[in-house]
Every structure is written in structure tokens, then in C-alpha cells.
Amino acid sequence: MLGFFLGRLAQAALVMLVMSVLVFLGVYAIGNPIDVLIDPAASPGQRLALIQQYGLDLPLWQQYLRFLGSVLQGDFGNSFVFRIPVLSLILSRLPATLELATTAMLIATLLGVPLGIWAGYRPQARSSKAIMAVSVIGFSVPTFWVGLLLILFFAVEFRWLPSGGRGPTGALGLSIWSAEGWTFLLLPALNLSLFKFGLLIRLVRAGTEEVMGSEHVRFARAQGLPERQVVGLHVLKNIGIPIITVFGLEFGSTLAFAVVTETVFNWPGMGKLIIESITALDRPVMVAYLILVVLLFVLINLLVELTYGFLDPRVRVKGAP
Amino acid sequence: MSGASPVRSLPALEVRGLRTQFASRGGIVHAVDGVSFAIGRGEILGLVGESGSGKSVTGFSILGLVEPPGRVVEGEILLDGRPIGHLAAGAMRRLRGAQVAMVFQDPLMTLNPVLRIGTQMAAAVRAHDRVSRAAAWDRAGQALATVGIPSPRERLDAYPHQLSGGMRQRVAIATALLHSPKAIIADEPTTALDVSIQGQILAEVRRLADSTGTAFLWITHDLAVVSSLADAICVMYAGRVVERGPADAVIAAPRHPYTVALVGSVPSGHAPGERLPQLAGGLPPPGGDPGCLFRTRCPRATTVCATPPPQGDFGAGHTALCHHPVEHAA
Amino acid sequence: MNATALREGWAEYRRSPVAVLALLVVVAVVALALLAPWIAPQDPYNQAGLDLFDARLPPGETGSGGYVHWLGTDNAGRDLLSAILYGLRLSLTISVTAGLVALVVGAAIGLAAAYYGGWFGALAMRVVDLQLSLPAILLALVMVAMLGQGVPQLMLALIAAQYAYFARTAFGAASAERRKDYIEAALSTPLSGGRVLLRHLLPNTLPPLIVVVTVQIATAISLEATLSFLGLGLPITRPSLGLLIANGFQFMLSGRYWISVYPGIALMLTVLAINLVGDQLRQVLNPRRRR
Numbered sequence: 017m018l019g020f021f022l023g024r025l026a027q028a029a030l031v032m033l034v035m036s037v038l039v040f041l042g043v044y045a046i047g048n049p050i051d052v053l054i055d056p057a058a059s060p061g062q063r064l065a066l067i068q069q070y071g072l073d074l075p076l077w078q079q080y081l082r083f084l085g086s087v088l089q090g091d092f093g094n095s096f097v098f099r100i101p102v103l104s105l106i107l108s109r110l111p112a113t114l115e116l117a118t119t120a121m122l123i124a125t126l127l128g129v130p131l132g133i134w135a136g137y138r139p140q141a142r143s144s145k146a147i148m149a150v151s152v153i154g155f156s157v158p159t160f161w162v163g164l165l166l167i168l169f170f171a172v173e174f175r176w177l178p179s180g181g182r183g184p185t186g187a188l189g190l191s192i193w194s195a196e197g198w199t200f201l202l203l204p205a206l207n208l209s210l211f212k213f214g215l216l217i218r219l220v221r222a223g224t225e226e227v228m229g230s231e232h233v234r235f236a237r238a239q240g241l242p243e244r245q246v247v248g249l250h251v252l253k254n255i256g257i258p259i260i261t262v263f264g265l266e267f268g269s270t271l272a273f274a275v276v277t278e279t280v281f282n283w284p285g286m287g288k289l290i291i292e293s294i295t296a297l298d299r300p301v302m303v304a305y306l307i308l309v310v311l312l313f314v315l316i317n318l319l320v321e322l323t324y325g326f327l328d329p330r331v332r333v334k335g336a337p
Numbered sequence: 338m339s340g341a342s343p344v345r346s347l348p349a350l351e352v353r354g355l356r357t358q359f360a361s362r363g364g365i366v367h368a369v370d371g372v373s374f375a376i377g378r379g380e381i382l383g384l385v386g387e388s389g390s391g392k393s394v395t396g397f398s399i400l401g402l403v404e405p406p407g408r409v410v411e412g413e414i415l416l417d418g419r420p421i422g423h424l425a426a427g428a429m430r431r432l433r434g435a436q437v438a439m440v441f442q443d444p445l446m447t448l449n450p451v452l453r454i455g456t457q458m459a460a461a462v463r464a465h466d467r468v469s470r471a472a473a474w475d476r477a478g479q480a481l482a483t484v485g486i487p488s489p490r491e492r493l494d495a496y497p498h499q500l501s502g503g504m505r506q507r508v509a510i511a512t513a514l515l516h517s518p519k520a521i522i523a524d525e526p527t528t529a530l531d532v533s534i535q536g537q538i539l540a541e542v543r544r545l546a547d548s549t550g551t552a553f554l555w556i557t558h559d560l561a562v563v564s565s566l567a568d569a570i571c572v573m574y575a576g577r578v579v580e581r582g583p584a585d586a587v588i589a590a591p592r593h594p595y596t597v598a599l600v601g602s603v604p605s606g607h608a609p610g611e612r613l614p615q616l617a618g619g620l621p622p623p624g625g626d627p628g629c630l631f632r633t634r635c636p637r638a639t640t641v642c643a644t645p646p647p648q649g650d651f652g653a654g655h656t657a658l659c660h661h662p663v664e665h666a667a
Numbered sequence: 668m669n670a671t672a673l674r675e676g677w678a679e680y681r682r683s684p685v686a687v688l689a690l691l692v693v694v695a696v697v698a699l700a701l702l703a704p705w706i707a708p709q710d711p712y713n714q715a716g717l718d719l720f721d722a723r724l725p726p727g728e729t730g731s732g733g734y735v736h737w738l739g740t741d742n743a744g745r746d747l748l749s750a751i752l753y754g755l756r757l758s759l760t761i762s763v764t765a766g767l768v769a770l771v772v773g774a775a776i777g778l779a780a781a782y783y784g785g786w787f788g789a790l791a792m793r794v795v796d797l798q799l800s801l802p803a804i805l806l807a808l809v810m811v812a813m814l815g816q817g818v819p820q821l822m823l824a825l826i827a828a829q830y831a832y833f834a835r836t837a838f839g840a841a842s843a844e845r846r847k848d849y850i851e852a853a854l855s856t857p858l859s860g861g862r863v864l865l866r867h868l869l870p871n872t873l874p875p876l877i878v879v880v881t882v883q884i885a886t887a888i889s890l891e892a893t894l895s896f897l898g899l900g901l902p903i904t905r906p907s908l909g910l911l912i913a914n915g916f917q918f919m920l921s922g923r924y925w926i927s928v929y930p931g932i933a934l935m936l937t938v939l940a941i942n943l944v945g946d947q948l949r950q951v952l953n954p955r956r957r958r
Contacts, residue, residue, distance in 0.1 A: 031797060039809075042809065042813050152939070152942060152943065152946065153939065156885060156889075156938050156939050156942035157889075157935050157938060157939060158889040158892055158893055158934065158935075158938065159893070160892075160893055160896045160897075160909075160912070161892075161912065161931045161934060161935060164912065164916060164919065164927055164931060165931070167919065167920075168919060168924060168927075168928070171920075172919065172920055172922070172924075179920060265800070268800075268802070269802035269805075272801075272802040272804055272805040273802065273804060275804065275805075275808065275897070276804070276893055276896075276897065279896075279897055280916075290808070291897055291898070291899070294808070294811070294812045294899060295898060295899075302812055306809060309805065310801070313800060313801060317800060
């Protein structure tokens with residue numbers, strides 16, 4: 017188990033290293049940051065001083081090593097736009113995004129899993145076909161468009177909920193402590209959950225259908241287990257593993273998709289920040305965001321694999337020395 | 338016959354005129370076409386036939402576990418003389434596992450790979466008895482001991498893949514025994530096992546039948562298995578029972594040409610568990626034909642075989658449905 | 668694919684009325700997009716033809732051009748019906764081109780990885796898997812951030828974000844086939860490897876690739892609209908559906924819903940219909956269904 021873990025850790029570190037090179041080359045080597053940094057009216061002397069200060073006169077590999085060195089110390093430089101350290105800028109936006117993504121995943125899971133089980137348990141029922149139709153709509157209609165519709169109905173037409181922004185924040189920088197906070201959170205979270213909701217329904221239905229047709233469900237029924245138990249014990253445990261895998265992996269992509277929802281609902285999170293940075297060519301923020309998101313992905317992948325090992329007894333044995 | 342059975346007591350499990358059909362695109366398939374048999378307490382009845390002969394469907398029909406598009410259309414199933422064929426879903430559910438239990442062919446498939454043995458068995462206990470989790474776990478351990486599993490308590494904590502194939506099948510049998518059912522339907526339970534393990538399990542089953550009085554319906558394609566195990570044998574072909582009788586009589590003096598072919602294809606000095614060599618020709622789709630369905634493959638077939646075959650009685654309950662039964666020198 | 672296989676496939680496809688309806692919608696959308704220059708009342712890209720007095724007219728009003736704006740006008744005075752038709756044309760051109768290029772690139776990588784195997788195959792598929800673990804929207808964002816805005820840049824971003832799906836699919840289907848005995852046998856004959864690749868491996872990867880390309884074109888349309896909505900897609904002078912919706916967004920809160928809603932409906936119907944067609948194709952082409 018330890019060897020397995022260390023191997024995965026080394027792999028993750030390698031991925032991070034490769035990504036840092038790509039991101040560095042991609043963002044830093046294309047275009048000249050000096051043009052953004054310096055007032056066009058600055059004297060050639062000032063210009064040269066700044067170039068030297070940022071090490072832009074060094075060969076590319078030395079620039080990369082400098083970049084890598086400071087990144088490893090947690091220093092991503094200062095934002096061109098906000099003039100504050102990038103890391104603290106991004107971290108200040110992190111709670112908003114995490115709160116949004118987590119709420120969205122919870123909504124998707126709490127609705128998607130029961131509906132998916134039902135659709136897999138009674139695949140021929142009308143209600144199941146309706147559920148599947150909703151799921152197709154859920155993952156094929158673009159997120160931003162659903163967001164607009166939600167605003168149109170719930171904010172503009174009925175005026176039940178605010179059309180955007182975020183409520184007052186409390187402990188940990190979260191806005192979930194007050195009812196007002198939830199009125200702001202509800203629509204964006206619903207919007208962000210829709211894609212995962214559709215996906216989960218499909219996944220859970222397929223898993224349920226497979227388990228229900230399996231010999232061990234037949235055997236369980238032959239023992240006289242009530243249907244409630246057949247579903248609660250056999251189906252839930254068997255689909256639990258793929259669900260947790262997907263939950264983990266999709267959490268990362270939910271963070272990425274938050275970019276869209278945050279823009280639509282004017283939600284002050286990391287996603288909105290990266291869009292603003294791209295439009296403003298704020299390179300340090302772009303670089304830091306990308307590296308942090310990839311890091312998050314790698315960590316989540318690692319975590320999912322380990323959880324998987326704990327949940328599935330067959331993997332656990334193979335993983336053991 | 339081992340286990341001196343009482344003269345004419347009520348059979349533990351009786352099936353009368355069972356018909357199960359499957360609706361398919363090509364029309365209705367008569368998977369089970371008028372099957373009848375009775376098994377006394379502590380008796381083992383071997384139900385023998387090729388795959389597709391309807392023997393497994395017979396087992397599922399008894400338990401009310403035929404899944405759509407299949408349907409039991411006719412027939413009576415009696416447990417200790419009480420009809421159970423037309424029970425409502427809930428009543429049938431309470432009966433399953435408690436009064437009639439079933440063991441399937443592949444123990445690797447029938448035990449859920451992600452649940453501990455104990456969890457699965459305890460669920461089976463608690464499906465019928467309101468007992469605590471700990472008590473259910475205890476009973477599961479005792480049941481494992483009954484089927485000869487060493488250190489049963491530890492086995493309860495194991496996952497199915499940690500046990501050998503033979504051990505898994507013992508677990509399945511132990512699960513079937515949890516509520517001391519009147520009858521157990523065993524659907525090819527030793528086919529997936531190797532020969533020596535198979536022998537051990539068969540001996541164990543024989544002992545259990547004798548000691549607990551449980552009736553066994555032993556479904557198999559392997560005549561060699563039932564010849565050593567069963568008290569009586571029913572031979573099924575294309576959804577119908579074509580020959581029945583005491584095991585030794587059917588094996589020693591088969592009357593129906595199909596049984597003769599089956600017995601003949603058991604190699605002398607046979608290894609139990611070996612698969613029957615395929616007979617010439619294929620199994621006809623059962624249904625709608627009043628004549629003998631074996632006539633298309635039968636070496637003795639004549640034109641008369643297209644009419645319903647008569648039942649020949651060869652004494653001691655040994656009968657066969659055939660126009661041209663095989664003669665044996667007395 | 669011979670005539671009988673096509674006929675059987677169609678018979679299977681026809682079993683779902685929803686899928687047939689979806690196919691009709693797709694055909695209609697493609698026809699409208701192709702015919703846009705001839706059926707649209709106005710050329711929305713011709714800045715000189717736009718009149719700001721016509722801005723934000725509600726549906727059904729007659730503008731200064733003397734014709735009825737059935738779906739209203741946007742904030743630049745564009746006839747929305749024309750803008751939607753041209754927008755569809757643009758979105759479809761970009762997505763279909765990107766989808767097909769991604770298909771060719773991805774399938775080539777996947778087939779090569781399956782055919783040659785070894786360290787090359789392992790490395791290629793490792794990269795593909797790594798990329799698949801990252802969401803497409805993130806990759807597209809990075810590409811657009813690096814390359815800037817414009818049609819070729821957008822296409823490149825879509826291709827980069829999507830080729831991996833084709834590579835994975837082609838690799839899966841081809842390597843399953845590669846392991847079969849007849850391929851080994853064919854490879855040991857003097858037949859050239861290229862023939863084996865084209866005659867045996869490629870045809871077996873086609874059915875799953877057809878399904879993936881359908882779904883990926885829908886994803887590309889959706890992705891392109893999303894990027895344009897975020898302001899990272901196309902320049903404002905050539906509005907695609909996403910940009911039309913984004914432009915209308917600011918007027919939505921004041922009740923001028925049509926500027927966003929009609930392009931949105933067009934987008935939604937298109938993507939949904941393509942996805943439904945893809946779903947049904949998956950059923951029809953599923954090898955487990957064919958005997």
C-alpha cells in the first residue's frame with residue numbers, strides 16, 4: 017500500500033513539473049510582459065532596469081528555474097492589475113468558489129442519485145423516461161444559457177431571488193451562515209449543479225441497471241430480501257464506488273465550470289478572477305490560477321484513487337504487498 | 338434409496354403441470370411445458386437436461402423469480418401440500434429463503450463482491466427474523482459451521498474473492514440453509530467447481546438432506562453428478578419431462594432414447610463434472626408441437642413420433658414418454 | 668457499410684420518435700445555416716447596413732428597412748432573425764471544422780498508438796489520459812488566453828480541447844481488434860502493415876468514432892458559445908450565437924428578454940438535437956446489439 021502510494025505521489029509530482037513547464041512556456045514566453053508592465057512613456061533606462069529586475073534578459077531555462085524556485089516558495093509574483101501578491105489574491109477568492117462548487121455537487125448528488133436509482137430500477141416506467149429526458153437536457157444545454165434562464169425567471173420575472181452577487185460572509189469567508197447568503201447562493205449553485213446532475217443520473221442509472229440484472233441481486237431476492245434491502249444494500253454499495261470516483265473527479269471540473277457560472281451571476285470567485293485576468297492580460301494571475309487548478313486536480317485524483325482502494329476490497333488486496 | 342423415506346407422506350415440494358412461457362419477437366417460447374414432479378422430505382431429485390431444456394426456468398418458476406418477458410402461465414406448486422403458486426408478491430417474498438431457498442451455479446457471481454460474507458448472510462437472516470445485527474451475525478457463523486467451513490467467525494469478515502470457489506459455494510449453501518427451509522433448489526451448484534471439491538460438496542449435501550430433512554431439487558446437465566447423489570431423476574428435454582424414476586433404475590436401464598444418449602455419453606470410468614458430449618443436432622425451440630420433440634434427433638424416430646407419445650410404465654415409478662422405448666434384457 | 672446495413676440501421680434508429688424528430692431539427696438547422704445569406708432579411712455583418720435607430724426593437728416591429736423584425740433587433744440594430752441565422756452558420760462552421768480536424772488528428776494518434784504499441788503507444792495515451800482528466804473548458808480557456816481572439820484561434824483551441832476524446836476512443840477500439848488472432852496472422856504475411864491498419868483496424872474504430880464526433884460537435888458548439896459569452900471568442904463584428912446572448916444579457920434585467928432568449932433557444936435546440944441524435948446513434952451502432 018505504501019509503495020503504491022509513493023508511486024502515485026511521484027507520478028503526481030512529475031505531472032506538476034511538466035505542467036509548470038507548459039504553463040510557463042505558454043503564458044510567459046508568448047508576448048512580452050514588459051509592454052504591459054511599463055508605462056509606454058518610461059525612459060529606456062527605467063525599462064532596462066525593470067527587465068533586469070524581472071530577469072527577462074536571462075536565457076529561457078534560467079527564467080524558468082527562477083520562476084520554479086519562487087513558485088515552490090509560494091511566490092507567484094504580484095498581479096499587474098491589483099498590485100498585490102497573486103497567491104493571496106487567489107486565496108481570498110477561494111472560499112467563494114469552494115462554497116459554490118460544493119453546494120452544486122451536493123445538490124447534484126442529493127437529487128441525481130435517488131432519481132438515477134429509480135430510473136435504473138424501473139427503466140421502462142414513464143417517470144424514468146422523464147428523468148432521462150431531464151438528464152439529457154441537463155448535460156447538453158450550455159451552462160451559461162441555463163444560468164440566464166434562471167435569472168430571467170427567478171430574478172426578473174418573479175423577483176424571488178437576487179440576480180447576482182454574493183451575500184455577506186462570515187466565518188472562513190463563507191456566506192452560508194445567513195439566510196441572505198443562501199438567497200444569493202441558491203441560483204448559481206443550481207446552475208452549476210445541472211451538468212453534474214445530468215451526468216450523475218446517467219451514471220447511477222447505468223450502474224443500477226447492471227446491479228439489478230446481476231446474479232447476486234437474484235440470489236438476494238431468492239433469499240427473500242425485501243426490495244428496499246436489495247436496493248439499499250446491494251445497489252447502493254455497488255454503485256457507491258463509481259459515484260465517489262465521479263464525485264471526486266467531477267469536483268475538479270466543477271471548479272473549472274464555475275468560471276462560467278461565476279461570470280453569469282457575478283459571483284466573486286476564482287473563476288471570475290481568471291476571466292478578468294485573461295481580458296486584462298494579467299499574466300501572474302493566469303499562471304498562478306492554472307498551476308493551482310492543476311495542482312488541485314492532481315491532488316483530487318490522488319485522493320480518489322486512495323479512497324477507491326479503501327472502498328473496493330478487490331483493489332485493496334491487489335494494492336497490498 | 339438412502340434415508341428410508343416414509344411410505345406415502347405428503348411431499349415437501351410438489352410441482353403440477355407447470356408451464357412457463359417467454360414472449361419474444363419470434364413468438365411465444367414454451368420454456369417449461371407441463372412439468373410435474375414431487376420431492377419427499379430429505380429426498381434429492383435430480384433434474385437433468387441440456388442447457389436450454391428449461392430446467393433452470395423450472396427452478397425460478399417455483400420461487401416466483403421469473404423475470405419479464407417470462408411468465409408462469411399455468412400449474413400448481415405445493416409446499417408441504419400448501420399451494421404457493423398464486424401468492425401475492427409480499428407473501429411470496431416472505432416464503433423465499435425461509436421455506437424454499439435457492440443456490441445458483443456460479444458462487445463468484447451470486448455473492449456480492451463488495452460486501453462481506455457476514456453482511457450478506459446477516460441480511461438474509463434479518464429478511465425473515467427480527468433479530469439484532471449481532472444475533473444475525475451469530476446465526477450466519479453457525480450456518481457456516483454446519484456446512485463444514487473451518488473457523489467460521491473469521492470467514493464472516495472475509496470478502497467473497499478471499500475464499501476459494503468451493504468455499505464460496507459452501508457459503509451459498511449455508512445461506513440457503515439459514516432458515517431451515519423445507520426445500521432447496523440447487524441450480525448447477527457444482528458445475529463451476531473442480532472435481533475433488535465437487536465430491537466433497539456432494540457428500541455434504543447428501544448428509545444435510547438426511548440430517549435436516551430438507552428436500553433438494555438438484556438441477557444439472559451432468560448425469561454423473563446425480564447418479565451418485567439423487568434418489569430420483571427427472572430427465573427434461575425441450576421443456577418437458579421425458580423420463581422419470583428412481584436414480585439407479587434410470588441410470589441402469591434408461592428407456593427414453595434421449596436418456597440413453599445421455600447415459601451413453603457418460604464415459605465409462607467417467608470423471609464427474611465433465612461436460613456431456615454434444616448430441617447430434619440442436620435443441621428444437623419448445624412449444625406448440627404435440628409430438629415427441631426429440632424425434633428430429635432420435636435414431637429410433639418414425640412417422641408415429643409426430644403424435645403425442647404414450648407414457649410407458651416400467652415399474653417402481655419408472656416411466657418414459659416414448660413411442661419406441663428402449664428394451665432392456667431383464 | 669452497404670445498403671442493407673444502412674437500411675437495418677435506419678430501421679433501428681426509427682424506433683425512437685424523439686430521435687427522428689431530433690434528426691429533422693438537425694437537418695433543418697444545417698439547411699438554415701447553409702442558406703442564411705439567401706433567406707436572411709439582412710446581412711448582419713455589414714456594419715453600414717445597421718441603423719442605430721432600429722436598436723432593441725421588440726419582436727414584430729417594423730424597422731427603418733421597411734420590413735418586420737419577427738424576432739426583434741439587438742442593441743446594434745441588427746435584425747435578430749438574420750443574426751441568428753448567420754450566427755448558426757458561423758457556430759456550425761467552426762464546430763464542424765474543429766470536430767472533423769480533431770477527429771482526424773485524434774484518430775491518427777489513437778490508431779498509431781494501438782498499432783505500434785510499445786513505449787510510443789504508452790506515452791501517447793498517457794498524455795491523452797492526462798489531458799482527458801482536465802475539463803475541456805479549462806484547456807480552451809488556456810488556449811484562447813495564449814492565442815488571442817479570432818476564428819482560427821478559436822478553432823485551434825477547440826481542436827486542442829477535443830482531439831483527446833477521439834484518440835482515446837480510436838485507441839480503445841483499435842487495440843481490442845489488434846489483439847485478435849487474425850490481425851496477428853495478417854501481420855505475419857507479406858501484406859504491408861499499412862494495409863492491415865487501413866483495412867482492419869480503421870473500419871473497426873469507425874462506429875464509436877461516429878458517435879463521438881456527433882457528441883463532440885455539440886460540445887464544440889456549446890464550448891464556442893460559452894467562450895464567446897465570456898468575451899474570449901469572436902470579435903463583436905461577427906457575432907456568433909454566444910456573443911449575441913452575451914450582448915443581450917445586459918438588457919435582460921430591464922425586460923428586453925428577446926435579445927438573449929431567441930439566440931439562446933436556437934443554441935439550445937441545436938445542441939440538444941445533435942446530442943439526441945448522437946445518443947440514438949450510440950444505440951444503433953452498439954456492437955452488442957448487432958448479431
